[in-house]
Amino acid sequence: MKQWVYLLPLVLFIALAIVLWQGLSNDSRLLPAAMLNQPFPEFALPSLASSSQIITTKDLPKQIILVNVWATWCSSCLQEHPFLVELAKQGVVIIGLNYKDKRADALAWLKQLGNPYQLEIFDAKGSLGLDLGVYGAPETYLLDQHGVIQYRHVGVLTPDVWRQRLIPIIEVLKNG
């Protein structure tokens, strides 16, 4: 047989490797961190408690805070909730961004499971979520004293993530 036949397996493999590489970078879980190191987007949205009370960017406390995106239709949020309550007890300031939800459902949820949030923003249409680039709940953002997004976590905020990812950043922010 001719020599080129022996090259065939290599050629096939290279083609396969390129496809696998594409597949790897195509991973939908790799999210663009477009908003990272950007100030939190401007917004003016009602509070969860009443539609007449409007919360704007200026109402965010000027300290290190977490902004937690949640909704009652999201089962993972239910899993996450007890840990948020615990964090709030420890004195961590958490802002709730209720996302594409029904007001009554959300209020009932907080009443039943406890409210870890200092402020509850009600984003029924998901406009703020859109500006933030939220693609599903839960998501948690870490904001520094100047309202700049320092970290974004997609998915359930677990004690592990808190310890391994967020605490180190908070330490740096506090000392820096």
Added chain:
Amino acid sequence: MRTQQKQRLYLVLFIIAGVSIAIGLMLFALGKNVNMFYTPSQIVAKEAPTQTTIRVGGLVVSGSVKRQSDSLAVEFVLTDQTEQIAVHYEGILPDLFREGQGIIALGQLQPNGIVKASQVLAKHDETYMPPEVAESLKAVHQKDSP
């Protein structure tokens, strides 16, 4: 020399015939048995075919799961946060089927717009969202943006 030529001829013919039949059959079978994924929005927009098996994915709308009291028939609504689509299924739902959870239903779209599912898939992991569902939710947001 003659026998060696003959031998080589057999070999080449054998391999060519085998490989071409195999490739033909593979592509044919692939074409027949691939299940496309559709979002509820695509189904409402009539982009999905009605005669073939498709996969539909989305979040199960809270409060939409209704079981018949005398059988295992169940109906629920799937959403991609824009449109909704009703799914009919008869049988046992997977352990991690929950309201609000992202699931995939495998079934056929009926002319009346209901999906008749033969299989419902939810993953064995609370934090897991089927990639297709996650992507479709993301796509919806991108479409919404001005």
Added chain:
Amino acid sequence: MIPELGHFALILALLFTLIQATIPLIGVAEGRLDLMVVAKSCAWVQWLLFVIAFACLVYAFVNNDFTVAYVAKHSNSLLPLQYKISAVWGGHEGSILLWALILSSWTVAVAIFSQRLPATMVASVLTVMAWISLGFLLFILFTSNPFERLLPNFPIDGQDLNPLLQDFGLIVHPPILYMGYVGFSVVFAFAIAALLEGRLDSAWARWCRPWTLVAWCFLTLGISLGSWWAYYELGWGGWWFWDPVENASFMPWLAGTALLHSLAATEKRGVFKSWTLLLAISAFSFSLLGTFLVRSGVLTSVHAFANDPERGSFILIFLSLVVGGSLTLFAIRAGQFKSFSQYDLASKEMLLLGNNLLLSVATAVVMLGTLFPLFADIFHWGKISVGPPYFNALFIPLVLGLLFLLGFVPLMRWRQNDLSLLVKQALPSLIASLIIAVLLPWWLAEQLNIWVVLALFMVFWVLSRLVFDLKQKLQHKRHPWQAMLNMTPSYWGMSLAHFGVLVLVVGAALTSVYSIEKDVRLDIGGSVSIADYEFRLIQLKDIQGSNYTAVQADIEVYQQQRFVTKLFPEKRLYSVQKMPMTEAAIDPGLTRDLYISLGEPLDGNSWAVRVYYKPFVRWLWLGGVLMAFGGLIVIRDRRYRFAIKSTKSSQSDGLFAGETS
């Protein structure tokens, strides 16, 4: 301290692997024996260090050391001891460590059992294996360190092992499967050594065969176990899902099976040399590809392992280096391996070629089906999944074709056969088999299914040939029993393995076609009937396990009013992970399984219940075990005991011996 010790052992292992990967090569190049033997001592030290590291991790699990991140993630103080140990390989980091430990064990095994092999060959093989080990060590140390600490904020208790993995099957399944996966690295290393040295003869094939066989046996057992586990643990009663993770282990198996057969031809007749090399490279490459697919998460599956893109890129780079490198070497060198033997159309060579062709096509079918969703995604053809019908449609004809060829094995000789005599011998068997294959299901099941008939047709055809062959071999012997004992392990092992295939095919065909499944609503006191069995729900009770709570149903099974057995399916809720689990209850039998699992509670006192009648399902795993056992018998054959062979004979056929000068 202990976890640091383990970490330190891994770093030391990296050092020794580096030595093992370089010094012997210099030895081979310069013909210095003292440098070549370094490989053996390094292999031993490396293995010892891996054992220490692994023992440290086991220690951390057994002692609930939740300062170790990996332990905190996969264990819990309430987890029963046996699962604490198996939890060591219940997650990513531990699996990879187990993989590396097994790789080093294989390396040591090569060092032990290759006393009589030429020194250059051994040095090259051990070097190649060291390079692979190096990749895995770097992978562990840089992306998946199991000894990472959670200090100072560590949890009081761990997150528990995934309930799916809290099971006997998962204690033994991964180690056995990895033994198979990683075992192909030995024959891979032999192939690379042959390519480097530019020599490949029947002695080489003879050295490779036992290694390939052992790895293949483990892989066969591992896959069978996995199928059995999925059957009773996932609660769906299925035994094969064509799931990406299953396919990942099936591809190396198919390539390995082809390799076994092609090695036979290379050993006996010196043919298919470059093809054999390619298969040796492929079998291990598919093992690596499987690892990549499972660990990178480019394909998601029911097994849904947690995954990480960074790890994926690492494995992909490693995969590209190993496979790309060896295929480049293949492209350069393979052309020089010429086969000089001639053979006819009707010959054992052609038979084995046919076998290899069908197995290669089968591998391609599985690979295409597994990777196609990925292709579709990249080329924007939409989100696609490839269902079991695709695999079944292609796989069943391929298996039937393989069985048809298998029937000719006892009839066919090397080189050439009289075609008309062959037809004369085969035809009566074929006709008789077809008749039985039609009549038997007609009589027993009262319904004919084309696939069952075809499968049984082929099974009886092969079986008849196996039996006739044995009869013919004993016909003219004075003491048939004595003669039977005198037959070689090769013959017995091969026949047993082929018989195992038949058992498996019968199981697969009958279960797939004649299984009965019913999803029903069952009240306390109510009953459901399938086949001629009646299942009565007597009561439901709450029970408390060590790390879960459960509802247990008490179900009595009757066959025509006669009591058969009691079954206790459970629905468990694991307290730490808040994960529900279905524990099916099975009444196993040689000709049928009764299988019942709880679905979900409905209003009132009723439950949705799934009941199965699965005929001959046990035969599937019995067949797998027979195949593996047959393979082990073959290894007993005299001609593979090269470790205790005299130096003289090894020099006479080991052409590499003179290479050092």
